[in-house]
Amino acid sequence: MMTDNPRQPGSLRQAWLVILLALLYGGALAATQTTLGPRIAENQRRETYRVIPTLVAVDGAAKVQPVTLALADGKKQEVFRVVADDGATAGWVLPAHGQGFQDRIDLLIGVTPDVATILGLYILDQKDTPNLGSLITEEPYLGQYRGMPTDPKIVVVTSAPTTTCQIRSVTGATISSTSVAEIVNRTIESLKTPIRRWRAENKP
Amino acid sequence: MDTFVTIVQLAIAAAVINNFVLHYFVGICSFLGVSRRIDMALGMGLAVTFVMAIAGLLSWVFTYYLLRPFAPLPAWVWHMVGGDPGVTIDLSVLSYILYIFVIAASVQFVEMYIRKFFPGLYKAFGIYLPLITTNCAILFACLEIMKQLQDPTRLWGLGEALTLSIFGGLGYTLAIVLMAGIREEMDRCDVPRSLRGPGISLIVAGILAMAFMGFAGVDRAIETTFTVLMKK
Amino acid sequence: MSSSEPTAMERFINGILPENPIYRQLLGMCPTLAVTGAMKPAMTMAVSTAFVLIAANLMISLIRRLLKPHLRILIFTLTIATFVTITDRFLAAYLYEMSKALGPYVPLIIVNCIIISRCEICAATQGPFTAFCDGVGMSLGFALALASLATVREILGSGSWFGIMLLPKEWPHWTIMILSPGAFFALGLLLGLANWISRRRQEAAARQANEPY
Numbered sequence: 306m307m308t309d310n311p312r313q314p315g316s317l318r319q320a321w322l323v324i325l326l327a328l329l330y331g332g333a334l335a336a337t338q339t340t341l342g343p344r345i346a347e348n349q350r351r352e353t354y355r356v357i358p359t360l361v362a363v364d365g366a367a368k369v370q371p372v373t374l375a376l377a378d379g380k381k382q383e384v385f386r387v388v389a390d391d392g393a394t395a396g397w398v399l400p401a402h403g404q405g406f407q408d409r410i411d412l413l414i415g416v417t418p419d420v421a422t423i424l425g426l427y428i429l430d431q432k433d434t435p436n437l438g439s440l441i442t443e444e445p446y447l448g449q450y451r452g453m454p455t456d457p458k459i460v461v462v463t464s465a466p467t468t469t470c471q472i473r474s475v476t477g478a479t480i481s482s483t484s485v486a487e488i489v490n491r492t493i494e495s496l497k498t499p500i501r502r503w504r505a506e507n508k509p
Numbered sequence: 510m511d512t513f514v515t516i517v518q519l520a521i522a523a524a525v526i527n528n529f530v531l532h533y534f535v536g537i538c539s540f541l542g543v544s545r546r547i548d549m550a551l552g553m554g555l556a557v558t559f560v561m562a563i564a565g566l567l568s569w570v571f572t573y574y575l576l577r578p579f580a581p582l583p584a585w586v587w588h589m590v591g592g593d594p595g596v597t598i599d600l601s602v603l604s605y606i607l608y609i610f611v612i613a614a615s616v617q618f619v620e621m622y623i624r625k626f627f628p629g630l631y632k633a634f635g636i637y638l639p640l641i642t643t644n645c646a647i648l649f650a651c652l653e654i655m656k657q658l659q660d661p662t663r664l665w666g667l668g669e670a671l672t673l674s675i676f677g678g679l680g681y682t683l684a685i686v687l688m689a690g691i692r693e694e695m696d697r698c699d700v701p702r703s704l705r706g707p708g709i710s711l712i713v714a715g716i717l718a719m720a721f722m723g724f725a726g727v728d729r730a731i732e733t734t735f736t737v738l739m740k741k
Numbered sequence: 742m743s744s745s746e747p748t749a750m751e752r753f754i755n756g757i758l759p760e761n762p763i764y765r766q767l768l769g770m771c772p773t774l775a776v777t778g779a780m781k782p783a784m785t786m787a788v789s790t791a792f793v794l795i796a797a798n799l800m801i802s803l804i805r806r807l808l809k810p811h812l813r814i815l816i817f818t819l820t821i822a823t824f825v826t827i828t829d830r831f832l833a834a835y836l837y838e839m840s841k842a843l844g845p846y847v848p849l850i851i852v853n854c855i856i857i858s859r860c861e862i863c864a865a866t867q868g869p870f871t872a873f874c875d876g877v878g879m880s881l882g883f884a885l886a887l888a889s890l891a892t893v894r895e896i897l898g899s900g901s902w903f904g905i906m907l908l909p910k911e912w913p914h915w916t917i918m919i920l921s922p923g924a925f926f927a928l929g930l931l932l933g934l935a936n937w938i939s940r941r942r943q944e945a946a947a948r949q950a951n952e953p954y
Contacts, residue, residue, distance in 0.1 A: 322807050326816060330606075330823040337827050338602040341834040348837040402662065404518070406726050408527070434725075435778075436899075436916045480726055532921050533845075537770035538854060602830065605848050606822040613818070645771045645852045652845040703937035707767055708929045715925030722922070 352429070353400070353413070360415030360425040361387040361396030369398075374499040384496060387415075394418040394504070399496055403488035406480045408432040410441075414489055416455065418504070420497045423453045426489070431481075438481035446475050446482065455493045459486045512668070514735045518728040519672050524680035526725055529646050531684055531718040536646030540685055541710050543637065550689035554682025556619075556637045558675065561647050563615040565674025568608055568651040569658070569667055576604050577658045601659065608651040616642050646681055650674045687717060746867060749874040756878025762855045763886035764935040769855040773887060774924040775846050780903045783891035784884070785839050789832065789847060791880030793824045794856050795873060800824075801864035802872035808865060817860045818851070825850045855883060893927050894918045 357369050368388040373381050382400075389395040399414045410431045415424040428442040440446060449472050453459065461474045461483045474482035527533060530540050536557070543553045574582045583598040592598075620638045623631045641647065653673060657665040691713050700709050747755065762768045772790070776782045797820050801808075808816060829847045832840035840847065850856070859879055864872040895901060898918035900908035917923045 319809050319812065322804065322809070323812055323816060323819070326804075326819060330819060333823060334602050334606075334826055337830050341830045342599070342602075344834040345830065345837075348833065352837070400662075404729055404732060406729065408522075434916065435919050436914050480729060484729070534771050534774040534921065534924065535849065537774060538768070541767070541770070602826060605826050605829070605851060606819065609818055609822050609851055643852050643854060643857065645849050648849060648852050649845055652848055656845070701933070703940065704929070704933040708933040708936065711925045711929030711932065715922040715929065718920075718922040718925055719917070722920070 356413060356427045357385050357398045357415075358387060360398050360413060360427055372503065374496065374503060376495055376499060382496065382499075384500070396424055397500060399492055401488050401492035403484060403491065405431055405484045406433045406438050406478070410481075410484060410488060412485065412488065414492060416493065420493065420500050421455060423450050423455060423489070423493075426450045426485070428485075433478065433481045438475070438478040440475045440478060441481050441485050446472075446485075449473065450489070455497065458490045458494075461486045514732060516668060516672050518731055519669060520676040521724075521731065522728050523673050523676040524683065525721060526728060528680045528684055528718075528721050529649065529677050530681055531714065531721045533649060535649040536644050536681055539637075539640065539644055540681075540688060540714070541707055543640075544685050544689040544692055544710070547686060547689045547693065550685045551682065553637045553640075554678070554685045557641055557644060557646060557681050558678025560612070560615050560619055560638070560641050561650050561674045561678040561681075562671065563619060564608075564612045564647050565650050565654060565670055566667070567611045567615060569654050569665070569670035571607055571611065572604065572655050572658045573667075576600050576607065576655070579661070601655070604655055608648060608655075611651065612647050613642050646677070650677050653677075684717065688714065691717075747871075749871040752863060752867075752871055752875035753878035756875060756880070756882045757885065758882065760879075761882040761886060762879055763883065764932060766855075766858075768858060769853045769883065770928075771849060772846050772853060773890060774921075774928060776843060777887055777891040777894055777924060777927075778919040779895045779899065779901075780888070780891045782839065782842055783887040785832070785836065786843060786846065787880070787884035787887050789828045790850055790853065790855070790883055791876075792828055793821060793850055794859060794880050794883075795876035796824045797821050797856055798859055798864040798872040798876035799869055801860045802867065802869045805865050805867075813861075813865065814857075817857055821856055821860075822851050855879060889931060890924075890927055893931065894923055898923060 354369055370386045370388055371383050372386050373383050376382055384400070385398040387395045387398060396418055397416050397420065399416065400411075401414055402409055402411045404410075408431070410433075411429040413427045413429060415426070416422065417424060426447045428447070431439065431442065433439050433441065449466075450459075453472075454469060457470050460471050461479070462471050463474055463476075463479065466473055472482070472486055523529075529535050530537065539553060539557075544550050572580075574580055578597055578599040578601065580598070580600070583600055587596070587598050588594065616638055620631075623638075650673060654665065654670045657663045657669070688710070692710065695709065695713070704712070756762070760766060763770070763773055769790075772786050776786045797817070800820050801817065804816075825848060828850070829840070832843070832847060859875060863875040867875075892902060895903075896907060897915045899914055900906060900910075900912040915923070918927065
């Protein structure tokens with residue numbers, strides 16, 4: 306007790322610098338956040354929105370409208386509806402993700418308004434082996450998906466495809482290649498019915 | 510069942526596939542510094558695991574309730590002071606500062622607790638505890654948890670966060686103990702003079718990293734196995 | 742250390758080669774290994790670390806007379822964490838792709854031992870100008886080390902340097918060099934090379950000193 310009491314004012318005297326610095330730094334951080342925050346948010350938004358119209362390949366200025374759909378298992382999922390100039394649906398862009406070879410793969414799938422054909426694929430994020438698994442982000446592999454029917458399911462083969470529902474895997478990266486196809490199959494399967502229901506309800 | 514598979518996958522990914530030391534290169538300083546003898550390495554590894562678990566738990570709590578966008582606590586305060594409900598309060602700019610203090614506090618707490626209740630254990634790895642505050646592996650675990658919480662499509666629960674920190678710590682222990690075992694043997698080897706010390710340790714770590722690359726894809730195989738088992 | 746503290750110029754020179762943070766002091770290994778797969782991320786990291794190091798050194802040096810011994814580390818950490826947050830936000834706002842590629846390694850600058858050791862060794866005892874020179878010297882040394890490692894790894898691993906193709910298309914990419922094992926191998930061998938060069942110079946100097954006899 307004897308030692309505690311005189312320490313009380315002393316500790317404040319010792320800590321004033323810390324408190325002052327904390328306030329100063331807090332101010333600096335608040336200033337940084339207010340100046341740069343909107344720009345960062347814009348960067349994050351643009352990252353997804355930039356590729357959406359190109360995936361569906363519409364001419365002219367296409368509008369992107371986020372739509373939240375209820376899935377069969379009760380979960381909600383946001384998808385993007387690309388609206389052409391005349392107000393009709395030009396296509397849908399579905400965000401999807403799943404386990405790749407190394408880490409999670411994040412991608413966007415563009416499909417026709419009736420979800421019958423794939424219009425394009427874009428890999429947002431993957432961490433698979435450089436020069437090997439990472440080739441799934443490139444045109445020779447991704448381009449194969451363009452124009453593919455969503456029914457029956459996409460199958461990955463290691464030789465030249467013989468039917469329309471086959472994709473040739475990247476040599477040496479079969480797992481990465483199959484992962485992408487599985488993610489696409491799974492996402493389209495779970496979203497096909499909700500999108501068609503939305504279309505029936507909203508009659509765009 | 511689904512959650513169980515996710516947790517198993519996550520544990521294996523954190524411990525061996527994306528080993529903190531050999532894949533993410535965090536905690537290299539202690540990995541090279543405290544890996545001369547196996548018992549020391551084990552002590553350090555367990556101390557790191559312990560602190561990482563506590564820091565992971567605390568940083569999940571802080572991030573989930575306070576620091577992520579749409580966090581409940583700041584939103585409630587904002588609501589109480591009558592702020593515009595359309596504005597999202599995002600305090601994530603404070604995360605790094607908070608994490609570093611969470612780590613420092615957990616180290617202090619662990620040190621006090623062990624000294625009081627497990628004096629034997631304290632003798633064994635008490636000396637490593639102060640070193641841990643600047644161990645990047647722990648901050649890395651906090652940052653991973655933050656990354657998962659900031660993305661609404663991931664939004665980890667406490668279980669996932671704890672799995673990552675505990676198994677990440679165990680992976681660190683595994684790597685540092687393996688390294689110590691190899692270095693003990695290497696004392697009897699004729700290493701070129703210029704490479705002695707950290708040089709050869711780094712090359713050995715490279716070989717270890719190469720060996721650990723063989724684990725890639727195991728988590729996917731587990732997912733497939735479980736799906737097949739579920740169907741039966 | 743008390744009688745003859747290094748001058749600003751000595752601090753500057755020391756940071757670059759004689760006390761190089763990576764090759765001599767073996768500090769700050771995590772970013773060195775993690776971001777040197779290519780030159781661009783390595784140089785972004787070098788500039789970010791330089792900013793934090795110089796700013797923290799200046800700040801600590803300005804308030805050095807007010808520091809209490811037991812609150813010292815707390816203040817260092819607080820200062821470094823603040824500057825790192827500012828750097829991180831700045832990168833996210835203006836170099837978004839790079840900030841995504843560097844990921845957690847930008848915030849990990851907080852626990853980069855180089856910065857805290859410079860605050861402790863130099864900034865807490867010497868004036869702002871010396872601390873500034875020390876920060877610049879150390880940053881240059883760090884950048885040099887990152888550049889050497891990234892050059893080796895990017896040229897062997899991708900055949901390019903700063904994204905510019907140097908080697909012919911037929912070059913078989915040593916993908917292992919841009920993966921984690923390559924980082925360890927490259928740094929281990931470069932460390933060996935640095936030791937070998939400095940030992941040869943020492944031996945040469947010793948021989949010269951002995952010759953007159």
